[in-house]
Amino acid sequence: MADTGKHFPRTMFDKIWNDHVVREHADEPTLLYIDLHLVHEVTSPQAFEGLRLAERQVRRPDLTFATADHNVPTTDRREPIADPIAKQQIDTLRANCAEFDIPFADISSVDQGIVHVIGPELGLTLPGKTIVCGDSHTSTHGAFGALAFGIGTSEVEHVLATQCLQQSRPKTMEVVVSGSLPLGVHAKDLILGLIARFGTAFGTGYVIEYRGPAIRKLSMEERMTVCNMSIEAGARAGLIAPDETTFAYLRNRRHAPPDVEWERATETWRKLCSDPDAKFDARLEFDADQLVPQVTWGTSPGMGADVTGRVPDPADVEDPTVRQSTDLALRYMGLQPGTPIQEIAIDRVFIGSCTNGRIEDLRAAATVVRGRRVASTVHAMVVPGSYQVKQQAEQEGLHEVFLAAGFEWREPGCSMCLAMNPDVLAPGERCASTSNRNFEGRQGRDGRTHLVSPAMAAAAAIAGHFVDVRTFAARA
Amino acid sequence: MKPFVVHSGITAPLNRANIDTDAIIPKQFLKRIERTGFGQYLFYEWRYRADGTPVADFVLAQSAYQDATILLAGPNFGCGSSREHAPWALLDYGFRAIIAPSFADIFYNNCFKNGILPIVLPDQSVQRLFEQVELRGSRILTIDLPAQEVRDADGTVYPFAVDAYRKKCLLEGLDDIGLTLRHEEQISVYETTAPFARSIVSSGV
Ligand code: SF4
Numbered sequence: 215m216a217d218t219g220k221h222f223p224r225t226m227f228d229k230i231w232n233d234h235v236v237r238e239h240a241d242e243p244t245l246l247y248i249d250l251h252l253v254h255e256v257t258s259p260q261a262f263e264g265l266r267l268a269e270r271q272v273r274r275p276d277l278t279f280a281t282a283d284h285n286v287p288t289t290d291r292r293e294p295i296a297d298p299i300a301k302q303q304i305d306t307l308r309a310n311c312a313e314f315d316i317p318f319a320d321i322s323s324v325d326q327g328i329v330h331v332i333g334p335e336l337g338l339t340l341p342g343k344t345i346v347c348g349d350s351h352t353s354t355h356g357a358f359g360a361l362a363f364g365i366g367t368s369e370v371e372h373v374l375a376t377q378c379l380q381q382s383r384p385k386t387m388e389v390v391v392s393g394s395l396p397l398g399v400h401a402k403d404l405i406l407g408l409i410a411r412f413g414t415a416f417g418t419g420y421v422i423e424y425r426g427p428a429i430r431k432l433s434m435e436e437r438m439t440v441c442n443m444s445i446e447a448g449a450r451a452g453l454i455a456p457d458e459t460t461f462a463y464l465r466n467r468r469h470a471p472p473d474v475e476w477e478r479a480t481e482t483w484r485k486l487c488s489d490p491d492a493k494f495d496a497r498l499e500f501d502a503d504q505l506v507p508q509v510t511w512g513t514s515p516g517m518g519a520d521v522t523g524r525v526p527d528p529a530d531v532e533d534p535t536v537r538q539s540t541d542l543a544l545r546y547m548g549l550q551p552g553t554p555i556q557e558i559a560i561d562r563v564f565i566g567s568c569t570n571g572r573i574e575d576l577r578a579a580a581t582v583v584r585g586r587r588v589a590s591t592v593h594a595m596v597v598p599g600s601y602q603v604k605q606q607a608e609q610e611g612l613h614e615v616f617l618a619a620g621f622e623w624r625e626p627g628c629s630m631c632l633a634m635n636p637d638v639l640a641p642g643e644r645c646a647s648t649s650n651r652n653f654e655g656r657q658g659r660d661g662r663t664h665l666v667s668p669a670m671a672a673a674a675a676i677a678g679h680f681v682d683v684r685t686f687a688a689r690a
Numbered sequence: 691m692k693p694f695v696v697h698s699g700i701t702a703p704l705n706r707a708n709i710d711t712d713a714i715i716p717k718q719f720l721k722r723i724e725r726t727g728f729g730q731y732l733f734y735e736w737r738y739r740a741d742g743t744p745v746a747d748f749v750l751a752q753s754a755y756q757d758a759t760i761l762l763a764g765p766n767f768g769c770g771s772s773r774e775h776a777p778w779a780l781l782d783y784g785f786r787a788i789i790a791p792s793f794a795d796i797f798y799n800n801c802f803k804n805g806i807l808p809i810v811l812p813d814q815s816v817q818r819l820f821e822q823v824e825l826r827g828s829r830i831l832t833i834d835l836p837a838q839e840v841r842d843a844d845g846t847v848y849p850f851a852v853d854a855y856r857k858k859c860l861l862e863g864l865d866d867i868g869l870t871l872r873h874e875e876q877i878s879v880y881e882t883t884a885p886f887a888r889s890i891v892s893s894g895v
Pocket of ligand 1: 284329631632649650
């Protein structure tokens with residue numbers, strides 16, 4: 215935008231949005247340009263079909279990138295895919311990408327992985343971009359200061375055909391996190407703690423910008439975990455201003471600006487952050503210093519408690535709607551009111567997903583696991599978020615730590631985060647999971663999901679029940 | 691897209707908060723590559739037991755609600771994943787409108803793209819409608835989009851708000867993509883000046 219010399223303080227969101235307006239007209243949504251469109255096998259087939267029926271082309275295949283992640287098996291990829299319908303979806307995506315000339319990280323590719331893990335890894339995700347994908351956790355990419363949000367299949371088709379989206383301007387909210395995360399408390403606890411405190415709809419209608427000292431200290435992996443679950447707070451997107459941490463992560467990534475352009479790029483990116491006097495439509499404050507590891511006990515990500523706490527008693531809940539949903543959740547989860555969280559025994563552990571399947575997550579889990587054994591009552595698995603993560607972990611010998619402890623070490627994909635592939639909970643099984651959703655049936659019909667950080671999941675795998683990783687990690 | 695103008699129909703009450711898209715259409719049914727045929731799986735895990743037998747007291751199994759076309763639900767309806775299979779399943783089953791105190795963003799948006807009208811009414815109005823439908827058996831509602839009101843059998847009127855542009859698209863059954871392509875020239879102009887509209891492929895694959 216041209217500099218008029220006049221000073222209008224703007225938020226980071228305002229800057230990115232304004233840079234991408236193609237057309238504005240009274241009483242119509244804004245036409246917003248999309249810089250990067252990520253595509254996967256589950257939400258795209260009907261969009262490509264729509265294009266063909268209308269005899270339309272993909273406008274910018276060169277701004278589109280596809281992979282298969284949601285229903286790929288996490289066992290040996292050289293074996294044929296057993297589920298015929300999953301195979302059909304993956305084959306369909308492969309054929310669509312070939313037909314429309316879209317770059318595709320196939321399941322045999324070293325670039326394959328969960329779409330929100332590989333975008334940043336490949337340097338496709340960059341500050342200031344608009345990024346969309348037919349997947350709600352697209353909010354992950356906001357960790358880089360990109361405006362990134364999930365869309366439905368009709369919009370996938372719209373972006374394929376026009377490289378634009380019709381959008382109404384969301385409101386902005388700043389979430390200011392003071393202090394710093396105590397030892398043993400992780401980014402996952404921060405976002406779970408925020409949602410437990412403010413509810414699963416506090417962000418509805420907003421783009422959240424996470425700010426404050428606690429956020430600045432987070433690594434890129436941690437920032438991605440926080441932004442990833444913005445959608446679980448109802449937000450359209452989450453944003454964190456790019457800084458040296460961001461630049462260090464991106465430097466030399468394959469699609470990041472090459473050396474000759476690097477200085478100019480970072481200079482532009484530095485200007486993205488919200489002006490000091492910029493106005494947000496809403497503001498929340500949260501203190502990281504007081505945070506304790508979190509465990510969800512219910513069937514919505516907001517139903518969480520401190521690991522030192524207890525399962526709530528519906529009888530104590532005043533609001534009738536909340537009381538009813540608490541009661542339903544406890545019945546589904548097979549939990550008695552008042553049970554100490556640390557007395558809840560588990561059957562399964564899943565470490566992975568676009569929330570917590572990155573290298574730092576695996577390192578945090580391995581630190582807890584090293585030299586210990588998974589409890590005999592527990593079936594535990596690690597599913598790296600991408601091939602790159604898997605390779606890196608193997609170079610560091612993390613897979614040996616997991617395997618020696620009795621974990622399974624799998625091929626990358628979404629896996630038991632949504633259990634579209636064969637990685638599914640049996641009815642009644644209880645799982646400590648590093649994923650992002652604990653909805654009824656999410657990990658398998660009548661399966662019971664507790665959301666936790668990778669360190670907490672690892673500790674639970676060893677103990678056979680939830681434990682406070684802050685004290686557990688130190689124990690011999 | 692089928693236009694939505696005025697619609698009268700049987701209303702099915704589903705009085706729960708936070709009905710998520712996994713509940714609306716469980717993921718094991720997302721593998722179809724068509725847009726249709728999802729209605730049989732709508733609310734599958736509430737409608738059927740693990741052995742496939744129907745749950746007789748689930749609202750859609752009751753004869754009074756067999757032909758429901760309007761769904762009445764609790765707050766934050768449609769939260770969870772962005773799967774458009776959720777509105778496809780509702781539409782395929784026969785639902786044309788959903789009334790709730792609030793909706794999740796992406797789901798709300800997806801409804802309009804498929805000719806379903808999501809209606810936000812104040813909590814108290816929704817509670818009143820639940821009473822009407824569940825206790826008094828007054829199941830027929832009329833939704834008048836041009837007038838932006840819901841009317842019950844007693845003649846009570848519940849006005850609702852809807853974005854003017856979305857209203858127009860629903861009334862006329864307009865195709866979003868076609869509308870955007872009318873501005874193709876502006877898109878091309880934008881592409882020549884924008885910083886990121888350059889190919890990702892050129893920088894390194
Ligand atoms: S890991 Fe889970 S949340 Fe992330 S993209 Fe895959 S299914 Fe969605």
